[in-house]
Amino acid sequence: MAGPPAGETWVPMSMGLESYLMRVRFAPSPTGALHIGGARTALYNWLMARGNAGTLVLRIEDTDKERSTPENVEQILDALKWLELDYDEGPISQLSRTDRHQELLQRLLAEGKAYRSTATGDDVKAYKSKHGADKGFRGAAQDEGAVRLRVPDEGSTTVHDIIRGDTVFQHVHMDDPVIARADGSVLYNFAVAVDDMDAEITHVVRGEDHLSNTPKQLLVYEAIGATAPLFAHLPLLHGPDGKKLSKRHGAASVQELRDAGFLPAAVRNYLALLGWGAADDQTIISTHELVAQFDVARVQKNPAQFDVKKLTWLNGQYVRAMDVDALTAALEAFTGRTGLREAVAISQEKIGTLADFWPLAGFLFDGPADDPAARAKWLDDGHRSALVQAREALAHLEPFEVGAIELALREVVEADPERKPKDVFQPIRVALAGTTISPGIFESLAVLGREESLRRLDAALATS
């Protein structure tokens, strides 16, 4: 599916050849579920590719064999699929590129641009505490040990970042980074540069936690003699307490979002807004508009806090904008039940997430809930006559439809000047639903049908 998405043959006027050939990548490490920050990184890359007729490459950074499992890879693939973010190339396993990594590693070793050293982390630390910040660790070449890249003593490496501008890293502050373990297996900072180079990635868009890794990777490019891509380091995402986002903030992973009943389109919209704003500050933006409008250069520099309340509101907007059939399909998939359409139609404007539906409307299918407080308040002797009259009004009503039901029940209200609407409607609600919260009462009666409605009213009268 390389090339522009279906129906989108345009290329923004301002885009030159370089942008037209844009190649971006999403390169998660499979250490567990796809977190929200990772999802946003995936989304931004996807938006860039789709908005610029570019190519999105999916690469799995699995060079850490301890943590990378097939199950974890599967989780990431699932999450992307649920988010409806597709990719044009991959998934490529970084591990599968071992031969190529070794080839270049040996070359750097042979050229003296990298060297083996048995120096440990503690050795480096000791060296640092001796020399302070004025001298980065430089090892002496040995014939065994881990492979370190030789960092020049003088000069500096500048990261050109689309979001942040230039950041200069002085070489004297940098330690020679380890690029391969003593057993020869390569490390992230080496593999990522090689793979991005071979995949001809033009724009690396990733989390800000990689910013200080970038000069090391730039040095790898330089040692290999390759041209580095452009970088964009995204601000990190925090929870409501300003700390790193985690499970106790409600939902930290894409899977949790799905289970909480959020819609993929709403999640995409919300995630896009987390660190980025459209030029006109629009809040509800369809994925199609997002593709057209997203501009990584406009991404915020400061970290954003994930706010589940705003996501919930946004999700409600999407729920209400769906047509009933689509929402029914989503809810039937979510609940595992069928025949929900009528109940969905009368609940649509009252739910924020898919998970809100069953607690609200489940009584239509599974019978009344049991809320003793509601029964005590509304099914007492004081409301008995209203319930009896309502039952009579409904018993032979034709047709048994929303409009007729409302007329009939309002007549019951007016039959007694002391009566307020809720003195009739709430007892009915509690009789039908078992609780004081439900979709509209006329609508609920119509969906239940005459027979079931009368059964529930009789049951309430029998126990009150």
Next chain:
RNA sequence: GCCGCCAUCGUCUAGGGGACUAGGACGCCGCCCUCUCACGGCGGAAACCGGGGUUCGAAUCCCCGUGGCGGUACCA
């Protein structure tokens, strides 16, 4: 500790020297609508981290401080 990034309402943001009495959205508060819960409508409270500079003029540019965050792995 060292290296680096960042800083507008509680939150997400608009703003990029004069259009700022700092705009929008979520949330919050009040009112309206109303059969419950919601939706919706109307209104309100709420921010330029602090201090110095530059300038006729600073939320916007510079410096310092403070705070937050990231990195400092033979993790990614």
